[in-house]
Amino acid sequence: MSVERRSTGGIDWLWLLALVCLTAAGLAAIYSATEGTSLSGYFQRQAVYALAALALLLVVLYFDYHLYSDLVVFGYFAGIVLLVLVLFFGKTIHSTKSWLSLGFLGFQPSEFMKVIVIVALARYYASVDRERLGLAHLLTGGGIVLVPMLLVVLQGDLGTAMTYVPLYAALSFLGGLRRKHVLVLALAAVVALPAGWMMLRDYQRGRIQTVLDPSRDPHNLGYQTIQSKIAVGSGMFLGKGFKQGSQGQFGFLPARHTDFIFAVLAEEWGFVGSIAVLGLFTVVSFQMLRAAREAKERLGTMIVAGVLALFLFHVFINVGMAVGLLPIAGIPLPLMSAGGSALLAFYAGMGLCLNIRMRRYVN
Amino acid sequence: MSQIDEVNRQLLQQRLRWLYLPVIVIFLLLAARLWQLQIIQGAGFAEQAERNRVRQVTLVAPRGTILDRNHTPLVENRPSYNILLYREFAKDLARTGSFLVEKLGIDPGDLEGILKRSRSTPLYRPLVVKEDVGMEEISVVEAHRLDHAEIQLGPQPRRLYRYGGLAAHVLGYVGEVSDGELQAAVFPEAAAGDIVGKSGAERFYNKLLTGKDGRKRVLVDSLGRETGLMDRVEAQIGGELKLTLDLNLQLTAEALLRDKVGVIVAMDPRSGEILAMASSPAFDPNRFASRLSPAEWEDLLSHPEHPLQNRAIQNAYPPGSIFKLIVAEAGLASGAVEDFTRVHCSGAASYYDHTFRCWASGGHGLVDLGTAISRSCNIFFYEIGRRIGIEKLADHAGLLGLGQRTGVDLPGEKAGVMPSPEWKRRVRGTKWYAGETISVSIGQGAVTTTPIQLLRAVSALATGGRLVTPHILLSAEGMPGGRPAWPEKQLAVAEENARKIREGMWAGVNEWGTGNKAAVSGLDVCGKTGTVQVMSAERKKELAKDVREYENHSWFVGFANRDNPEIAVVVFVEHGGGGGAVSAPLAREIFESYYFGEQRRTLLTSLVPPDREEER
Numbered sequence: 002m003s004v005e006r007r008s009t010g011g012i013d014w015l016w017l018l019a020l021v022c023l024t025a026a027g028l029a030a031i032y033s034a035t036e037g038t039s040l041s042g043y044f045q046r047q048a049v050y051a052l053a054a055l056a057l058l059l060v061v062l063y064f065d066y067h068l069y070s071d072l073v074v075f076g077y078f079a080g081i082v083l084l085v086l087v088l089f090f091g092k093t094i095h096s097t098k099s100w101l102s103l104g105f106l107g108f109q110p111s112e113f114m115k116v117i118v119i120v121a122l123a124r125y126y127a128s129v130d131r132e133r134l135g136l137a138h139l140l141t142g143g144g145i146v147l148v149p150m151l152l153v154v155l156q157g158d159l160g161t162a163m164t165y166v167p168l169y170a171a172l173s174f175l176g177g178l179r180r181k182h183v184l185v186l187a188l189a190a191v192v193a194l195p196a197g198w199m200m201l202r203d204y205q206r207g208r209i210q211t212v213l214d215p216s217r218d219p220h221n222l223g224y225q226t227i228q229s230k231i232a233v234g235s236g237m238f239l240g241k242g243f244k245q246g247s248q249g250q251f252g253f254l255p256a257r258h259t260d261f262i263f264a265v266l267a268e269e270w271g272f273v274g275s276i277a278v279l280g281l282f283t284v285v286s287f288q289m290l291r292a293a294r295e296a297k298e299r300l301g302t303m304i305v306a307g308v309l310a311l312f313l314f315h316v317f318i319n320v321g322m323a324v325g326l327l328p329i330a331g332i333p334l335p336l337m338s339a340g341g342s343a344l345l346a347f348y349a350g351m352g353l354c355l356n357i358r359m360r361r362y363v364n
Numbered sequence: 365m366s367q368i369d370e371v372n373r374q375l376l377q378q379r380l381r382w383l384y385l386p387v388i389v390i391f392l393l394l395a396a397r398l399w400q401l402q403i404i405q406g407a408g409f410a411e412q413a414e415r416n417r418v419r420q421v422t423l424v425a426p427r428g429t430i431l432d433r434n435h436t437p438l439v440e441n442r443p444s445y446n447i448l449l450y451r452e453f454a455k456d457l458a459r460t461g462s463f464l465v466e467k468l469g470i471d472p473g474d475l476e477g478i479l480k481r482s483r484s485t486p487l488y489r490p491l492v493v494k495e496d497v498g499m500e501e502i503s504v505v506e507a508h509r510l511d512h513a514e515i516q517l518g519p520q521p522r523r524l525y526r527y528g529g530l531a532a533h534v535l536g537y538v539g540e541v542s543d544g545e546l547q548a549a550v551f552p553e554a555a556a557g558d559i560v561g562k563s564g565a566e567r568f569y570n571k572l573l574t575g576k577d578g579r580k581r582v583l584v585d586s587l588g589r590e591t592g593l594m595d596r597v598e599a600q601i602g603g604e605l606k607l608t609l610d611l612n613l614q615l616t617a618e619a620l621l622r623d624k625v626g627v628i629v630a631m632d633p634r635s636g637e638i639l640a641m642a643s644s645p646a647f648d649p650n651r652f653a654s655r656l657s658p659a660e661w662e663d664l665l666s667h668p669e670h671p672l673q674n675r676a677i678q679n680a681y682p683p684g685s686i687f688k689l690i691v692a693e694a695g696l697a698s699g700a701v702e703d704f705t706r707v708h709c710s711g712a713a714s715y716y717d718h719t720f721r722c723w724a725s726g727g728h729g730l731v732d733l734g735t736a737i738s739r740s741c742n743i744f745f746y747e748i749g750r751r752i753g754i755e756k757l758a759d760h761a762g763l764l765g766l767g768q769r770t771g772v773d774l775p776g777e778k779a780g781v782m783p784s785p786e787w788k789r790r791v792r793g794t795k796w797y798a799g800e801t802i803s804v805s806i807g808q809g810a811v812t813t814t815p816i817q818l819l820r821a822v823s824a825l826a827t828g829g830r831l832v833t834p835h836i837l838l839s840a841e842g843m844p845g846g847r848p849a850w851p852e853k854q855l856a857v858a859e860e861n862a863r864k865i866r867e868g869m870w871a872g873v874n875e876w877g878t879g880n881k882a883a884v885s886g887l888d889v890c891g892k893t894g895t896v897q898v899m900s901a902e903r904k905k906e907l908a909k910d911v912r913e914y915e916n917h918s919w920f921v922g923f924a925n926r927d928n929p930e931i932a933v934v935v936f937v938e939h940g941g942g943g944g945a946v947s948a949p950l951a952r953e954i955f956e957s958y959y960f961g962e963q964r965r966t967l968l969t970s971l972v973p974p975d976r977e978e979e980r
Contacts, residue, residue, distance in 0.1 A: 234401040234409025247417040251585035272402040
């Protein structure tokens with residue numbers, strides 16, 4: 002199943018360029034935030050991950066995407082097994098047990114599982130060739146999402162678990178929803194919300210409360226939000242310049258190379274740089290929408306839409322947190338935050354979408 | 365492609381178009397928020413980021429040095445360190461707290477109190493958690509500079525009083541400005557936490573002595589660790605004061621008052637320069653250089669002899685026979701006393717159906733003014749006082765500065781009381797009894813004076829008519845012209861009258877007078893003794909107890925030399941006994957020290973042990 006020239010439209014270079022630019026900007030920000038500090042190893046590691054991610058993208062691109070949907074059942078169950086293994090043998094970092102150690106390499110199965118769930122759900126919904134989904138389909142689809150989601154919740158990683166919700170919503174919407182089913186799902190969400198609040202740990206509840214009033218407790222929970230807003234705001238129009246951001250350089254920003262990488266960037270490159278990055282994210286989103294619309298069949302459309310939902314949700318939550326609009330949740334900025342698993346998973350997802358775009362012509 | 369497929373495809377396309385909505389909404393929302401934070405509120409956040417990064421450290425300015433008239437330093441500064449807590453960098457206050465308690469020995473209760481009191485102080489303002497720490501604590505803080513960067517050493521120069529309690533009342537002491545002083549704007553330039561003068565010269569010349577604080581701005585990271593120096597403005601030391609005090613004369617005066625409660629003030633009668641001012645008991649102002657514990661305060665305040673009080677200016681006593689000099693002046697000036705005036709003293713006299721006694725029960729016989737002064741005859745002055753009348757007497761006493769502040773450059777001076785019928789009406793609401801005039805004529809009754817008032821009045825008689833303003837400041841850095849201009853009053857004392865009184869005073873010391881224990885061979889000392897009856901002899905006998913509080917107060921006021929006065933001295937010993945027996949010899953020591961000090965210096969230094977007690 003090699004690349005057949007007749008059936009391909011070639012690689013969407015604009016899209017790929019936007020991806021590479023975002024990752025390069027992320028690397029620059031990571032370098033700025035960590036070089037010369039105790040975190041200085043992060044840049045080199047991330048650079049290696051970026052190269053690996055690019056290679057992974059090319060590998061994913063090489064085979065027809067139907068191969069992946071054919072094999073997704075195995076991938077899904079392998080993913081479940083890994084998530085269970087994490088629960089027993091995982092490493093706990095920042096009160097979240099999501100890391101699996103493979104000797105020298107540690108990785109987070111939950112990041113890869115998101116992409117697998119997208120393919121699995123897309124394949125299932127695509128097989129339902131009807132105007133609208135039935136309740137049984139919605140429930141089955143829900144099951145596909147809920148099992149890994151609950152396993153991630155058990156890891157204590159609520160932020161990552163939350164990311165399953167938008168992709169379920171997006172794909173179900175595309176599959177076709179009946180009004181009464183929307184009501185049922187909304188009702189389920191309303192019932193689940195207080196239960197979810199009860200399940201939250203104290204620090205998580207505090208994070209949500211402090212978004213409503215960041216000055217309530219500036220030293221513990223609101224501190225990060227306030228420092229992040231100061232970093233972003235003090236960048237003003239043109240920014241303070243590379244490695245000149247005091248908030249990032251002197252450690253006022255928490256998790257500056259991972260969750261708050263956007264604040265580092267906004268401080269040093271100002272409104273201009275922030276909008277440029279947002280623009281790149283927008284370019285990627287629009288390319289994805291286009292790919293979804295022009296996909297060969299439902300499966301392709303669904304997969305692209307699922308990756309888009311995941312991507313968009315990550316960008317929204319992460320940047321929203323950095324600018325003090327949303328509570329602090331440990332959700333990385335796609336393609337930019339330091340961290341190998343998320344980067345590789347997003348590049349795998351993007352590889353899938355580029356693949357679908359490349360093979361969009363019916364032959 | 366079937367028709368159903370086509371319908372489904374179209375539906376999917378329709379739904380896909382809806383997905384543009386969240387993409388656009390999210391990016392517009394985030395862009396708008398970035399606009400708000402970075403463009404609209406950007407300058408404000410930039411300022412906050414700057415404040416985050418910069419820690420301002422106040423460099424406390426040392427206060428000016430205080431010197432004696434011969435340029436000997438009396439008050440200087442010594443370096444010291446406080447332990448400061450920067451709460452903004454204390455990420456884990458419990459950890460910081462236990463470090464302060466365990467490693468730096470700070471009392472947990474004290475710490476809690478400091479934190480509680482400072483709740484409304486901004487977080488970036490450091491709190492002083494321990495003052496004036498030793499080498500051990502300094503090295504602990506230094507060793508933990510990286511893991512406890514919220515705890516810093518704050519250098520603060522502290523006052524060092526070279527001679528302990530010497531001239532404590534003149535020099536004063538310093539302390540943190542109080543809330544009350546801040547509210548009343550006693551020190552207009554002081555801010556909370558500043559050190560200000562609380563008494564003495566430290567307070568009176570606080571503005572001159574206060575330097576200009578500097579500041580250092582350092583760049584810090586989020587844990588408060590210094591990453592660099594931004595700028596530094598050095599502190600400027602306060603102005604230097606040169607006092608009129610003479611260290612050796614001051615040492616002599618204090619040595620003489622050892623174990624006594626009383627006052628010695630020596631002054632140049634021509635200028636008002638105070639050469640020595642000792643008030644006993646005293647205190648060690650060094651104890652105030654660090655925060656005084658409540659127990660120490662209580663100790664000082666409840667001390668029966670009030671060591672904080674400067675008796676030379678802050679306490680008024682009945683002048684006793686010293687007042688006879690004022691009556692003599694009033695008599696001469698008003699014509700009540702002429703050269704030929706003689707009064708017969710039989711030891712007692714009767715006025716207004718009341719018997720008034722002389723201290724010499726046998727009487728002095730026929731006395732003129734000179735004898736009356738030298739022998740301190742009561743009967744003569746009863747009669748003269750009666751002839752002058754209280755109104756005129758009060759006027760003349762007022763001209764000599766009694767009942768008024770002298771204007772000495774020290775805080776808290778008392779005015780004393782020179783009674784008159786008008787005064788009595790105003791203050792007591794009753795009329796003046798003629799018998800009171802008789803009592804006042806020998807300095808008893810309602811009349812009270814501070815030692816410095818009497819010294820000033822006698823100085824005016826010594827120099828022939830100039831009422832000077834006593835002062836302790838010789839010159840000061842930062843004062844326009846370098847030295848203050850003191851007001852002087854030309855007196856209506858005729859030189860001839862002053863000479864007659866001086867002659868009586870000379871006789872009192874050098875002939876058969878009450879003050880001859882003040883005589884110094886080779887000098888023409890003039891003086892007048894006073895003994896203030898605290899309790900009548902009869903009453904004392906009744907109580908049959910020999911208690912210090914029942915003893916008489918002892919006065920001596922004099923000057924030398926008669927024809928060329930350079931030094932005037934007042935000695936007052938509370939419950940010391942007779943003026944001639946107790947105070948006159950102390951005055952003699954001062955005259956000797958002043959005129960023949962060089963020869964006696966070795967002897968004197970041996971009188972003052974190096975580690976003086978804090979209170980005597």
